[in-house]
Structure formats: C-alpha cells, structure tokens
Amino acid sequence: MAALDNQVPSAVKARADAGEIQVTNVSRSYGVARFAKDVVRDCSFTIERHKLTVMIGPSGCGKTTLIRMLAGFEKPNAGSITLDGKPVTGPNKDRLVVFQETALFPWMTTYENIMYGPRARGEDSQHARDQAKFLLDKVGLTGFRDKYPPQLSGGMQRRAELARAMINNPVVMILDEPFRGLDAMSKELMWEYYAGLYEEFRRTNFFVTTDIDEAIFLADRLLIMSNIPTRVRAVIEVDLPRPRRLADIFDSERANEVKIQALSLLHEEAMKSFTGGSKAAADFVEAYSKRMGKAKAGA
Amino acid sequence: MRRAALSAQNISSVRSLTSTEDVVALLKTTAPFQQASEDALRRIAALARRESYAPGDVLYRLGDAADDLYIMVSGRVDHALGTGSGARTLNQTMKPGDVFGWSALMKDQYRRLAQATCTERAELLRIDGHALVGLLEADPATGGAVLSRFSTLITQDFTLPEELVHVLSVAKRVEQVPLTRASMDDLVLLLKKTMPFQVVSDEMLRRVAKLSRRERYHPGEIIYRVGDQSDDIFIMVSGKVEHALGLGSGARTLNQTMNEGDVFGWAALLKDQPARLASTTCLEKAEVIRMAGNDLIRLFESDPATGDVVMSRFATMITRDFTLPEELAQVLKIPKRGEEAPPTGLGLTMYRMALWVKSPWPYLMVAGFGLFLAFWYLAVEVWQLPRFKEMPGITTVVKEWLNPDPTYGLSVYTSEYYQHIWVSVRRVAIAFLLATGLGVPLGLFLGWSRNFREYVFPVFETLRPIPILAWVPLAIIMFTGSETPVIYLTFLASFFATALNTMLGVESIDESYTRAAYCLGANKWQVFGHVIVPGAMPFIFTGLQISVGVAWFSLVAAEMVSGQYGLGYVINSSYMMVRYPTIVIGMVTLGAVGYTTSALVRIVGDYMMQWRVRELALGAR
Known part of the structure; x- marks a missing residue:
C-alpha cells in the first residue's frame, strides 16, 4: 500500500482552489406556450468546495433536470450556473456525471472503460495507465480488469464507474442516484465504500438521491428540495463525524434528529404535491417517527 | 513457591502411595476419568501424590498460580469461586470423588479462579496439570475424552460461562474414523444433503467420498485458525462447531454455528486465498468429513460440467450463507482440458460445436431430417399421394x-x-x-x-x-x-x-x-x-x-x-x-x-x- 501511496498520482487528488458550483435563479421549463410546465423555477444553491452535498427530494421533483443542466447537457431558460466563476456551457470532464443506470460501455473491458476518458482525449500515457492501475486497486477490481461489464455484479459495476469518473480528476463529481437498483446489502456496502473514497480524496461531490438513510449517511450538507417546480426547501448541515461507519451513524442521536427533521420536511412536500394530501405518505412518516421513537426509548 | 498458600505443617503427612490399584479405583469414580482405560489410569495414577490437610488449611487462594489438579479422597473442602469467574454458584462443597483445581487444565488461565479451604480433615490426590496434559497428549484417544469431560464438568457443575471454559486442547488428538463400505454409503447420503454437492450424481459422490477422511473432534478443540494454510474442506457429520470469520474477511456475520451437513473450510477452494479466513472451534463433540481441496479440484477436472456446477454452488453458498464480499468469494475455476481462458472467436465456435455434438440435439436433427425424407419417400413413391406423385x-x-x-x-x-x-x-x-x-x-x-x-x-x-x-x-x-x-x-x-x-x-x-x-x-x-x-x-x-x-x-x-x-x-x-x-x-x-x-x-x-x-x-x- 505504501508503494501505491507514493504513486498516488497527484492528478487524482482534489485541486485545492477549485470546485465550487453556484446555481443562481435557474429556471427550466418544458413544452411551449400554454403547455409549458415549469420543472425548475428560480432555484438557487451553492455546491460548496470539497464538500459532499446531497440533494434529496420527492421523486419526480426535477432533480434529474437539474443534473442535466449542471452537467451541461441542457441549458437553463433563465439564471446561471457557474463553476468557480466560469459559466457552464456544455459537457466537460470538469463535471463528471455518474448516472442512475450503469453507463459502462458493455463492449469494453473494465480497464478499457476506465481508460476511456484519457484515451478519448489522446492522453494514453504511462501516467494514465498507472492511474488506472491505482484506481482499479482502489475500487477492488484488479482481478476483474479484463472482464466485460455484464460479467460484473451490480456493485462492481458501480465501483468501476466511480473509477472511470475519478481517473479524469474532475473538479466536481455529480452522482445521480448511482446506487439505485442495488440490493439492500450491496447498497449499504457501497455507501461505506463511497464515503471512504470521498473521505480520501475530498473533492467536491454532488449526490442526488431519494433515499433518506443514504442521504444522511453520506452528506456534509443536505439540500432538501421542494416539489415541482424545484427549489431548495431547506439546507441541513450534517455535522456527523468522519470517517463514517454504518454502525456508528445509525446509532447516533444526531443522525436520528437529522432524519426526523428531513423526513418532516419531505413529508410536507409530499403532502403539498397531492391535493387532498397523500394518505400513504403521511402514514409512512408517522410509522417512521414512531419506529424511531421506539428505537430511542429502547436505547 | 507453588504452594505459597500452604505452610509446611499443612502437609501433615505425605503418605507414600498406597497401591496404584487404589488410586486407579478412585480415579474411576471421578467424572472426568470414568471412561479412561485401565492402562491410561495406571499412568495417570503414577503422577498423583496423596496429601492430607487439616481443617482450616487453605489449599490455594484466588490468583495463585494454577498448577495442580485435586481429587477428593475423603473429608471436605469448600470451593469458593471468585466473582471474576462469572460463575453463578459461587460456593461448593467438595465430597469424595469430586475434582477441583481444574484451572490447571484451562487455556489462558494461569491463576486460580477460586479459593479452596479445608473444612474437615481431608485427604486429596494431587496431580500436576502440566504432566497430566503431557500424558494425555501422548494418548490422544483418552486425552480428548478426558478433557472434553472436564469442560462439561466445569460448565455443568460450576456453571462457569462458556467463554471461560477453554480447556487445553491436546495436540493431534484427532481421531481418525476408518471408512468402511457401509460408512461410504452414509457418506454419499450425507454429501447429498450438503448445498454444494446436492446436484452431483451418486457415482461422482462415491468418488468424492473416496477422497474423504472422517475425523472426530472434542469440545474446545480448534480445527484451524485464521491464517493457517487452507488445504482441506470440511463437512459436518454430527456435533457442533463454531466458525468465526476473521475481521479481514469483510464478512458481515462473523460467527456461525455449523450443524450437520454444513460445509466449512471452503477457503481451500478460493482463488488467491491460501490462508484460512476463519477460526473453527469444536463446541460439542463433532464428527467431520475432511477432504483436500486440491484433490477435489483434480477430481472435478475429469468432469468439468459437474465441477462447474459444484464450484458455482460453493460460490453462492459462500456469499449467501457467509455474506462474504463477492470479490473474495472467487472460487477456483475447474480448468477445462486444453483450454484455460474462456474460448474466443473461432475457439468459441469449436467449443459450441463440441458441446452440440455431445448434446442430444444432433440426434433430434438427424431424426428431423429422417422424418422429412421418409415422408418424401412414402408420399411420392409408396403412397403416391395425389399432388405428390408428379414430383421426382x-x-x-x-x-x-x-x-x-x-x-x-x-x-x-x-x-x-x-x-x-x-x-x-x-x-x-x-x-x-x-x-x-x-x-x-x-x-x-x-x-x-x-x-x-x-x-x-x-x-x-x-x-x-x-x-x-x-x-x-x-x-x-x-x-x-x-x-x-x-x-x-x-x-x-x-x-x-x-x-x-x-x-x-x-x-x-x-x-x-x-x-x-x-x-x-x-x-x-x-x-x-x-x-x-x-x-x-x-x-x-x-x-x-x-x-x-x-x-x-x-x-x-x-x-x-x-x-x-x-x-x-x-x-x-x-x-x-x-x-x-x-x-x-x-x-x-x-x-x-x-x-x-x-x-x-x-x-x-x-x-x-x-x-x-x-x-x-x-x-x-
């Protein structure tokens, strides 16, 4: 490991002075004239440098639209998005997105997938190859270097994807529900794993999810989004200590407090979205708070 | 020094040993030595010294070095367990035939856990723990039985918590159970019950059984430890062992109790894993089947189809039952004759052809053609059906x-x-x-x-x-x-x-x-x-x-x-x-x-x- 640490290519480390995204009064609507529907309206927030910001909101609240704008696949109708003061104009390796669905190229091996970024930019240097080797080891896939993605398990695919993004040393990593669809156990393993990676490299990370446990476990800052049209409803600073371990976090009082607070905000949003109120959502939160209360009493 | 608690006059009389036969007879009445052979008892008797104590004498105190084991011949001794021992019954009175001072046989326990005080004039047999263990090691068959009875005694009569009761294990006191034809059949039946071998043909199981050795372990014995070389895999026949996965294994459930039909020791089949990931300790007298991982793999090479299935079931079992991370649970691949890497391109086509030729499908194809040609022949030349008779x-x-x-x-x-x-x-x-x-x-x-x-x-x-x-x-x-x-x-x-x-x-x-x-x-x-x-x-x-x-x-x-x-x-x-x-x-x-x-x-x-x-x-x- 020591030998590897020496080789930790400087490029894989986060840059000290970069990585703050400012979203200012951004709006985005789809459709025209009478059929236009605002998905994002007058939305402002900051993704702070070197922090892990998690965005959580009811499903279908326009999170993915925001991500597409952050990544540069789409442009806002109004407002501005800047990275370290410079406006975002299109997709760039500065802002790498790890998508909901696995986007590893099935026709390339794990190694080829990881090396894709450097190769596409004509940087197939010894340096890049060393980095790839280092990252393969980091994500525990050295033995799966020459396997094709369909031969990997769901968790391995996600890790390969993280490595593929990290080799490009993005200023900001954007993750759109990357662990959706994994089974509960692999998911928890991935949380710890991903938190570990973040804690090691400390680059700006923007993580979008609908899973409250995931959000609290990972976040430095938690952005709670309103229902459509999307705006930031509240920001919770999650001041839990790092490095984080599942057992520590879910036993901690503070995590429970944050959870109850976040759930009640989310609950309000869910209630708003359904005229007449969504009984199901209300029941869910009630049951949840009860369970949490019980857990506390038990402890 | 060893007898720090005893003043010289406490050892009022060290009678020269009466006949060995007397001692043997006495040992026979004690729980731990009941089943030992006459011959073994004679040797144990040779280690024993007979001592008498007066009322008020303290044999040993809490925290003294634990060297000797005592057996009551006559009189009374109060045995007061220290609170640190975690026992539920702290006081016990020892009667003739009772055994105490067993800390001398416990692992990692060099100090007395109790105080023994003489309340009536007492005569005792005193045996040096070290010498006894040495003797038991020389005769594993007896040794295993005696030590296991000791641990039962300690947990039963003294109600000590189990984690304290790790009596010394006797090295190599594993008993080999000879395999007979009848036991081979049992073995095949047993293998059939295990998850990885469930789907294997009887004939193949018989060959697997031939690789196996049958062994007995006694409570407290350690079958292997984390980091030992992993050569063999084990299947439980009876009894109970505890399988404690090492922290480095990344498993989520670290402890598991194995019961009949369970398989452990599968590190022997893991790729890139030459060392044990777990420690396995016998909890109850256990019988296991043991076979060398390499032998098993070699056997499966002769039948790669079965081998693949068994190996993949092993992998499933390891990730599912032991919740090990997947990348660790990479079982060895059964090398196919002549090709190690997955076939590619033309090789794959050949491989498919070879599979196809071995499968029942070619016969179906031939049958299909046969039917078609037969119909042609019959319709045109034999039956001369209306539309067909003009055809060639x-x-x-x-x-x-x-x-x-x-x-x-x-x-x-x-x-x-x-x-x-x-x-x-x-x-x-x-x-x-x-x-x-x-x-x-x-x-x-x-x-x-x-x-x-x-x-x-x-x-x-x-x-x-x-x-x-x-x-x-x-x-x-x-x-x-x-x-x-x-x-x-x-x-x-x-x-x-x-x-x-x-x-x-x-x-x-x-x-x-x-x-x-x-x-x-x-x-x-x-x-x-x-x-x-x-x-x-x-x-x-x-x-x-x-x-x-x-x-x-x-x-x-x-x-x-x-x-x-x-x-x-x-x-x-x-x-x-x-x-x-x-x-x-x-x-x-x-x-x-x-x-x-x-x-x-x-x-x-x-x-x-x-x-x-x-x-x-x-x-x-």
Whole structure:
C-alpha cells in the first residue's frame, strides 16, 4: 500500500482552489406556450468546495433536470450556473456525471472503460495507465480488469464507474442516484465504500438521491428540495463525524434528529404535491417517527 | 513457591502411595476419568501424590498460580469461586470423588479462579496439570475424552460461562474414523444433503467420498485458525462447531454455528486465498468429513460440467450463507482440458460445436431430417399421394445426384455442377459485400444524424418495399451483359435489409452511453466510432444474417430471369427441359450453400463481438 501511496498520482487528488458550483435563479421549463410546465423555477444553491452535498427530494421533483443542466447537457431558460466563476456551457470532464443506470460501455473491458476518458482525449500515457492501475486497486477490481461489464455484479459495476469518473480528476463529481437498483446489502456496502473514497480524496461531490438513510449517511450538507417546480426547501448541515461507519451513524442521536427533521420536511412536500394530501405518505412518516421513537426509548 | 498458600505443617503427612490399584479405583469414580482405560489410569495414577490437610488449611487462594489438579479422597473442602469467574454458584462443597483445581487444565488461565479451604480433615490426590496434559497428549484417544469431560464438568457443575471454559486442547488428538463400505454409503447420503454437492450424481459422490477422511473432534478443540494454510474442506457429520470469520474477511456475520451437513473450510477452494479466513472451534463433540481441496479440484477436472456446477454452488453458498464480499468469494475455476481462458472467436465456435455434438440435439436433427425424407419417400413413391406423385422421388433424385454418368447432365461427378455453385456463390458474395459496405454506413448515419435521416429515409422507405422482380426490367436496361444485372438485383435486396437493421441498431443504443462518452471528453466523431458503431453491432449482425438469406432468394429470382449459369438458372432451365430430378438437386444444393453462408456470418459476428458472446453464450453456460 505504501508503494501505491507514493504513486498516488497527484492528478487524482482534489485541486485545492477549485470546485465550487453556484446555481443562481435557474429556471427550466418544458413544452411551449400554454403547455409549458415549469420543472425548475428560480432555484438557487451553492455546491460548496470539497464538500459532499446531497440533494434529496420527492421523486419526480426535477432533480434529474437539474443534473442535466449542471452537467451541461441542457441549458437553463433563465439564471446561471457557474463553476468557480466560469459559466457552464456544455459537457466537460470538469463535471463528471455518474448516472442512475450503469453507463459502462458493455463492449469494453473494465480497464478499457476506465481508460476511456484519457484515451478519448489522446492522453494514453504511462501516467494514465498507472492511474488506472491505482484506481482499479482502489475500487477492488484488479482481478476483474479484463472482464466485460455484464460479467460484473451490480456493485462492481458501480465501483468501476466511480473509477472511470475519478481517473479524469474532475473538479466536481455529480452522482445521480448511482446506487439505485442495488440490493439492500450491496447498497449499504457501497455507501461505506463511497464515503471512504470521498473521505480520501475530498473533492467536491454532488449526490442526488431519494433515499433518506443514504442521504444522511453520506452528506456534509443536505439540500432538501421542494416539489415541482424545484427549489431548495431547506439546507441541513450534517455535522456527523468522519470517517463514517454504518454502525456508528445509525446509532447516533444526531443522525436520528437529522432524519426526523428531513423526513418532516419531505413529508410536507409530499403532502403539498397531492391535493387532498397523500394518505400513504403521511402514514409512512408517522410509522417512521414512531419506529424511531421506539428505537430511542429502547436505547 | 507453588504452594505459597500452604505452610509446611499443612502437609501433615505425605503418605507414600498406597497401591496404584487404589488410586486407579478412585480415579474411576471421578467424572472426568470414568471412561479412561485401565492402562491410561495406571499412568495417570503414577503422577498423583496423596496429601492430607487439616481443617482450616487453605489449599490455594484466588490468583495463585494454577498448577495442580485435586481429587477428593475423603473429608471436605469448600470451593469458593471468585466473582471474576462469572460463575453463578459461587460456593461448593467438595465430597469424595469430586475434582477441583481444574484451572490447571484451562487455556489462558494461569491463576486460580477460586479459593479452596479445608473444612474437615481431608485427604486429596494431587496431580500436576502440566504432566497430566503431557500424558494425555501422548494418548490422544483418552486425552480428548478426558478433557472434553472436564469442560462439561466445569460448565455443568460450576456453571462457569462458556467463554471461560477453554480447556487445553491436546495436540493431534484427532481421531481418525476408518471408512468402511457401509460408512461410504452414509457418506454419499450425507454429501447429498450438503448445498454444494446436492446436484452431483451418486457415482461422482462415491468418488468424492473416496477422497474423504472422517475425523472426530472434542469440545474446545480448534480445527484451524485464521491464517493457517487452507488445504482441506470440511463437512459436518454430527456435533457442533463454531466458525468465526476473521475481521479481514469483510464478512458481515462473523460467527456461525455449523450443524450437520454444513460445509466449512471452503477457503481451500478460493482463488488467491491460501490462508484460512476463519477460526473453527469444536463446541460439542463433532464428527467431520475432511477432504483436500486440491484433490477435489483434480477430481472435478475429469468432469468439468459437474465441477462447474459444484464450484458455482460453493460460490453462492459462500456469499449467501457467509455474506462474504463477492470479490473474495472467487472460487477456483475447474480448468477445462486444453483450454484455460474462456474460448474466443473461432475457439468459441469449436467449443459450441463440441458441446452440440455431445448434446442430444444432433440426434433430434438427424431424426428431423429422417422424418422429412421418409415422408418424401412414402408420399411420392409408396403412397403416391395425389399432388405428390408428379414430383421426382427421393430415390430418383439421389440416384441422379450420385450418378457418374447422369441422365440429365448434372451430378456431383460433373464439373458443371460445381461451376453453377461457384457462379452463384460469387454473385452472392459480391452483392453481399457491396450491400454491407454501403448499407452499414448508410444505416449508421441514418440512425445517428437526424438531418441526414430526414433527407434520406423517406426515399429509402419508398424504394424498400418494391419487389426485386419489379426491378428486373430496369436492371437489364441499366446494365449490359448478364452478370451485372443479376448482382445488382441481389445487392439491392440485401442492401435494404442491412441498412434498416443498422439504423434500428443505432436507435437501440441507450442514450446514457453517448452522454457518458461526451462527459468523459470524447468529441462527436469519437462518440460515433466508440459508441455508435460498437453499440449497433448486435443489430448489424442480425441484419447481415437476414441480408445473406435475402441475397440468396433474390439471386435465384434474378438468375431465373437472366443469366446463363447459377443454381437459379439450373432450376429454371431444368423445368423448361423437363428434367425434374435436376430441379430438386438444384434446390437441395441451394439450401445447403445458403445454410453455410449464414453460419459463416454468425461466426464472424461472434468473432467481432467478444463482449456480447461472453454476455450471452458463456452467461448461459
């Protein structure tokens, strides 16, 4: 490991002075004239440098639209998005997105997938190859270097994807529900794993999810989004200590407090979205708070 | 020093030993030594010293060094367990035949856990713990039994917590249980109950059983420890062992109790894992089957099909029951004879062929052909069914086909036959290559560029449904000679099939791949080359298979209309000249050649799409 640490290519480390995204009064609507529907309206927030910001909101609240704008696949109708003061104009390796669905190229091996970024930019240097080797080891896939993605398990695919993004040393990593669809156990393993990676490299990370446990476990800052049209409803600073371990976090009082607070905000949003109120959502939160209360009493 | 608690006068009399027989008789009345053989007891008796104590004498105190073991001969001794011992009954009075001072036999317990005070004048047998263990080690059979009885005694009579009661284990006191024919049958039955071997044939299980040794372990014994070399795997026959996975294993459930039929010690089958990941301790007298991992793998090499299944079940068991992380649970692969890496390209085709030949499918194929030919024979020549009796019979056709001097001028012995085949194949080849060379790029661009598609697709869709025969007059006007019009017509049909499928292939590509590529810094043309082309490949090859088939039937249509050679021409001209058997020869040949070209396209596709081949073909293996 020591030998590897020496080789930790400087490029894989986060840059000290970069990585703050400012979203200012951004709006985005789809459709025209009478059929236009605002998905994002007058939305402002900051993704702070070197922090892990998690965005959580009811499903279908326009999170993915925001991500597409952050990544540069789409442009806002109004407002501005800047990275370290410079406006975002299109997709760039500065802002790498790890998508909901696995986007590893099935026709390339794990190694080829990881090396894709450097190769596409004509940087197939010894340096890049060393980095790839280092990252393969980091994500525990050295033995799966020459396997094709369909031969990997769901968790391995996600890790390969993280490595593929990290080799490009993005200023900001954007993750759109990357662990959706994994089974509960692999998911928890991935949380710890991903938190570990973040804690090691400390680059700006923007993580979008609908899973409250995931959000609290990972976040430095938690952005709670309103229902459509999307705006930031509240920001919770999650001041839990790092490095984080599942057992520590879910036993901690503070995590429970944050959870109850976040759930009640989310609950309000869910209630708003359904005229007449969504009984199901209300029941869910009630049951949840009860369970949490019980857990506390038990402890 | 050892007897720090005893003043010299406490040892009031150390009588010279009365007869050994007396001591043996006494030992026989104690719980731990009850079952030991006369011979062993005699040796133990030789270690014993007889001592007497006066009331008020303290034999040992809490925290003294624990060296000796005591057995009551007469009198009374109070045994007061320290609170630190975790025992529930702290005080016990020892009566003749009772054993105490067993800390001397405990592992990691060099101090007394209790105080023993003489309340009535007492006579005791005193045995040096070290010497006793040494003796028991020399005789593992007795040793195991005695020590296990000791641990039972300690937990039962003294109600000490179990974690404290790890009596010393006797090295190599494993008992080998000889295998007899009857026990072999039991073994096979037992193996059948285990998860990995459930699906294995009895015959194979018998061979597995032959590799096995049967062993007994006693409570407290450690079967292996974390970091030991992992050679053998174990299957529980009876009893209980505890399997504690090491922290480094990354498992989520660290402790598991193994019961009958459970398998452990599977680190012996793991790839890159030469050391034990867990410690396994015997909780109750246990019987296990033990076999060398390497032997097992060697056995499975002789039957890779079974081996693969067993190994994959092992992997499943390890990840499921032991919740080890997947990357650790990589069981060894059974090397296939002559090939270690997964087959690729041609190798894969050969592999598939070999599998196919071994499977029941070739027989089904032969049966299918047999039925078909039999029906032909019966319908035409035997039953002479209404529509069929005008047809050439199978015997006529085969006779003609294999005739060195054919009645109608065409058989496998005439060079003309091969000339016809060659001309047709050449035409199809040229047309197919042209269609691929033009159709694939056209399809790629149709799918990729919206603008291009708006220009071209409507025209394309208008021309595509026009039947080949409708093109014949124009083809003849456009091209001189007889060769080019035929190739042109053949080309046309397969071109449309290829282009359309390629376009659908591009459309089928998930947008996330192109987005990812842009995100990683690829430009438009790189996305085209690295994402669009490989992504459409599966559809392209489906298209090519269709296109080669289409090429054959448009070829025949074209050859019937114009041309002087080729299989289509043979069929058509034979009809004109009333050479019915030759028609059938042409048809059959056409079928065979068409089948071959289609297979060739599939092989090339497998070769070019390794990733897909592994995903589909090997995934199902």
